[in-house]
Amino acid sequence: xxxxxxxxxxxxxxxxxxxxxxxxxxxxxxxxxxxxxxxxxxxxxxxxxxxxxxxxxxxxxxxxxxxxxxxxxxxxxxxxxxxxxxxxxxxxxxxxxxxxxxxxxxxxxxxxxxxxxxxxxxxxxxxxxxxxxxxxxxxxxxxxxxxxxxxxxxxxxxxxxxxxxxxxxxxxxxxxxxxxxxxxxxxxxxxxxxxxxxxxxxxxxxxxxxxxxxxxxxxxxxxxxxxxxxxxxxxxxxxxxxxxxxxxxxxxxxxxxxxxxxxxxxxxxxxxxxxxxxxxxxxxxxxxxxxxxxxxxxxxxxxxxxxxxxxxxxxxxxxxxxxxxxxxxxxxxxxxxxx
Numbered sequence: 001x002x003x004x005x006x007x008x009x010x011x012x013x014x015x016x017x018x019x020x021x022x023x024x025x026x027x028x029x030x031x032x033x034x035x036x037x038x039x040x041x042x043x044x045x046x047x048x049x050x051x052x053x054x055x056x057x058x059x060x061x062x063x064x065x066x067x068x069x070x071x072x073x074x075x076x077x078x079x080x081x082x083x084x085x086x087x088x089x090x091x092x093x094x095x096x097x098x099x100x101x102x103x104x105x106x107x108x109x110x111x112x113x114x115x116x117x118x119x120x121x122x123x124x125x126x127x128x129x130x131x132x133x134x135x136x137x138x139x140x141x142x143x144x145x146x147x148x149x150x151x152x153x154x155x156x157x158x159x160x161x162x163x164x165x166x167x168x169x170x171x172x173x174x175x176x177x178x179x180x181x182x183x184x185x186x187x188x189x190x191x192x193x194x195x196x197x198x199x200x201x202x203x204x205x206x207x208x209x210x211x212x213x214x215x216x217x218x219x220x221x222x223x224x225x226x227x228x229x230x231x232x233x234x235x236x237x238x239x240x241x242x243x244x245x246x247x248x249x250x251x252x253x254x255x256x257x258x259x260x261x262x263x264x265x266x267x268x269x270x271x272x273x274x275x276x277x278x279x280x281x282x283x284x285x286x287x288x289x290x291x292x293x294x295x296x297x298x299x300x301x302x303x304x305x306x307x308x309x310x311x312x313x314x315x316x317x318x319x320x321x322x323x324x325x326x327x328x329x330x331x332x333x334x335x336x337x338x339x
Contacts, residue, residue, distance in 0.1 A: 002051075005058045008036055012062070012069050023073045030066045037063050103335045104205055104324055107312045108187055111207045114231045115185045118224060120209060123184040125170035127191070131160045133169040137291045138248040153191050153202075163191035166305065168248060171210045175292035180299045181213040187308075198320040205308035210284070212294065212301030218251070218283055221302035225255055225281065232311065233260050240275060249282025249303055260314065276314060279306035 012030065017023045030036050040059055047055050101109075112122060125133075135146065146152060146165060155161040170186035187207045194200045211220070222241065229237045238258040246252040256277050259270035266272040281304035286296035309321055316335075318324070323331050 002055060002058060005040065005055070005062050008040075008062055009065060012066050015069050015073065017073050017077070020074075020077060023070065023077065026073070027070050031063075031070065037066055100332060100335050102324075102332065103312050103316060103318070104308050106335065107315060108205065108207060108308050110232065111228075111306070111308070111311065112185060112187060114228055115207075115209060118183075118227065120183050120185045120211075123170050123174050123186050124188060125164075125167070125173050125186070127164055127189060128155075129162055129164040129169045131162060133172045134162055134164050134166070137172045137288065138168055139285050139287045139291070140247045144247065151193055153193055164188075165192050166190050167206045167208045168303070168305070171208065171303065172288075172292055174210070175212070175289070175294055180294060180301070182301070183211045183213075185209045196322065198322060201309075201321055201325065203325075204321075206305055207308060208303065208305035210301065210303045212284065212289070212299050214299060216283075216300045216302060218302070221281060221283070221304070224302075225279075225304065229255075229257050229278075233257060233314070241281075244280060244282075246280060246282055248285050248288050250285045252280065252282035255279050255281055255304075257314075261317075278310060278314065279304055281305070 008030070015026055017026060028035060032038065037059075040062070134152075135144070140146060152165050153163040167186040167188045167190060170188065171184070174182060174184055185207055186209075188205065189203055190206050191203045194202055196202060209224075211224075225241075226239055229239050236258075237260065240256050241253040242256065244252045244254045254277055256275035259265075259267060259274055259276050261267055261269045262274065266274050270276050281302065284301040284303050289296040289299060289301070309324060312318060312324070313321070
């Protein structure tokens, strides 16, 4: 009987199975009530008294070895199935790299988040617009240079239809549809008929802001500008306002910030002035309010607009505007940490 037990021990050590039903067959063969181990247990009562102790020890060892080997096969099968299920056989063998957000998207989101904290909401409008919303409602004269073919893309069959040159058209649409208080920002793509170079393109992106309510003053505008500048470029950033002209604001101003490269001391980037222009702004012209159905004797407001590419250039030192639209992977990969 010892020989039979040793033979079964050798068999059990060499058991192999690749499927669950194969393991079940082995379990039934060795561990079921009618299996090999049970048969030996039944024969145990015929063993001579002086051999019972030795044979009993061997039988217990056989039973434990059989149970242990079956458990090992089950565990091995479960592990192999888990690995197989984790493999996507349709996936390319080429390693897939994690993408990044475009630098313009990063900066636009940052600008929008800053204005949201000031209570502004986002408003959007069509890129293909009409003359009224792009020019006439904003107090542009009939002979204003912006209406010329050198600056604006017109639809040949319908000169009243244009590609918007600024997102101010969204502001006029909002003013037509609701009464103050109005506090919105208008991010979006705009188009101008310009020669493409390192500093200009036929399309770019803007974020404009509009705030209209009772008793809105130029002081409110200046405080908003200072807050935005410090949030974008750092707490040490200084601003200055220079008188300017826009048809839709009066008074109007250009805003400069202290150069964040030289700290205002003067360098080639700021043309040795210590200041860099980043946006235009002003108090909304009463004619614009009246054109949009808002009583200019009751309400006042301010507006401002900035180019997203301009802000991105200042933040990331991008010297060529064309790089934003060329989809050069080497350029885009540099903004992985800014995601």
